[in-house]
Amino acid sequence: MPRLKFCANISWLYTELPDLTxxxxxxxxxxxxxxxxAWPYETKIEHIQxxxxxxxxxxxxxxxxxxxxKAGDLGLAAVPGREAxxxxxxxxxxxxxxxxxxxRIHLMAGRxxxxxxxxxxxxxxxxxxxxxxxxAADVLIKEGVTGLIEPINTxxxxxxxxxxxxxxxxxxxxxxxxxxxxxxxxxxxxQIMDGNLTQNLKNFFPLIGHIQIAQVPGRNEPDSAGxxxxxxxxxxxxSMGYTGYIGCEYKPLRSTNEGLGWLRDxxxxxx
Numbered sequence: 001m002p003r004l005k006f007c008a009n010i011s012w013l014y015t016e017l018p019d020l021t022x023x024x025x026x027x028x029x030x031x032x033x034x035x036x037x038a039w040p041y042e043t044k045i046e047h048i049q050x051x052x053x054x055x056x057x058x059x060x061x062x063x064x065x066x067x068x069x070k071a072g073d074l075g076l077a078a079v080p081g082r083e084a085x086x087x088x089x090x091x092x093x094x095x096x097x098x099x100x101x102x103x104r105i106h107l108m109a110g111r112x113x114x115x116x117x118x119x120x121x122x123x124x125x126x127x128x129x130x131x132x133x134x135x136a137a138d139v140l141i142k143e144g145v146t147g148l149i150e151p152i153n154t155x156x157x158x159x160x161x162x163x164x165x166x167x168x169x170x171x172x173x174x175x176x177x178x179x180x181x182x183x184x185x186x187x188x189x190x191q192i193m194d195g196n197l198t199q200n201l202k203n204f205f206p207l208i209g210h211i212q213i214a215q216v217p218g219r220n221e222p223d224s225a226g227x228x229x230x231x232x233x234x235x236x237x238x239s240m241g242y243t244g245y246i247g248c249e250y251k252p253l254r255s256t257n258e259g260l261g262w263l264r265d266x267x268x269x270x271x
Contacts, residue, residue, distance in 0.1 A: 001238050003270045006263060007034035007060050009212070009249040013256045019043065021051035028055035030257055031267065036061035036247045041092060045099045052100060059100040060245050061148070061210060064107050065089035075108025077136075077149075078129035078162045080121075082110075086132050090139060097145055104210055106148045106184055107136055109163040125162050130175045137178035146209050149173070150184035153192040156217065165193050166204055173207055182209025186249065191216045191228060198236060205240055214250035221250055223262035234266065 008014070008030075014023035020043045027035050035057055040048060052059060067073025067085060076086040093105050109129055112118050136147050151169045152161040163169055169183050185208050191197060201208075213233075215226035222230040237246075252259040 002241060002243050004234055004237060004242065004266070005034065005245050006032065006266075007036050007058075007245045007247050008032045008256075009037070009247045010035050011038035012249050012251060016255060021047050024048070024051040024057055025055055026256070028057045030260055031264075032057060034058040034060045034245055036245070036249075038063045039066060040096060041065060045096060048096075048100060059102045061104040061106060061247065062093060062096055062100075062102055064093045064105055066108060067110070072114065073110065074158065074161065075110035077107045077132045078109040078125045079111075079113075080124050080128045083128070083132060087135065090136055094139065094143060094145065098143060103144060104146050104148055105140065106150055106210075107133060109149065109161065111158070111160040112162055114160070126172065126175075129162070129172060133172070133176045133181050134178060137176065137181050141178070141180045146180045146182050148182050148184040148209050150186055150212075151189055151193065152186070153189040155192050157189065157192075164189075166190055166200055167194070170204055170207055183207040184210045184212070186212040186214075187228065187233065188212070188214040188216055188219055188249075197228075197233065201233075201236060201240070205242075208242075208244070210244055210247065211237070211242070212247040212249040219251050220253050221259045221262060224253060230262070 008027040010020055010023035014026045017023050017026055020037060020040055024035055040062055067076045076082045097105055112121060140147050149163060149169050151163050151165050152158050154161055154164040173181055183204060213222055215222055215224045216228055218226060
């Protein structure tokens, strides 16, 4: 039975340190062998490469550029009329991924336009999403990279995000029909939108290319107070033979290091 592999999300953890390279080094000091980052594009590639090479820590996931966040963007893959910008952002993401030997890129869907009715624009947005993902898949497969799509809950986190459930994501992946487009399972979002985690894990397991974790509803450490029993979920993932990475994408209640007791316990039990 394989033991689980965890990576530090350095956009959420170690935020007491201002620079991504410092966070990589801190993650390595705490025992992480891998990290993920949302948008590393404000840090020079060579600086991230140096931190990665110095520590031996792998970079296993980055996000595609979000677009203009000040104007309300959070991804462009499903936004009609922004196809050229999506492709430009894909090239930037691929430049970083190749330089860092990162084999996963989260292709962010984006938001329903302000003032639009979700039901009215859903068909056009899904068509755009499928077309962009098919294009991305063909580009990424040449580099050995997997594209990921992630449902984000619309009840708490982002009411306008287009892709909001595992069922919708699975339907999109089926329409895309490309083997290197996979599902990114953020347990936090799945619990809020649908619950039924055991059955959903089993149903969608063949599609899952990456997992992220946080407690619900506070989005803090997995062992903090909340709805989810992560000891059970970790055992379930082990029993299912999950061999991918699990991203620690949560808000530490104290310092990152102080909140890693749950992970140290897991590593100790794994020896």
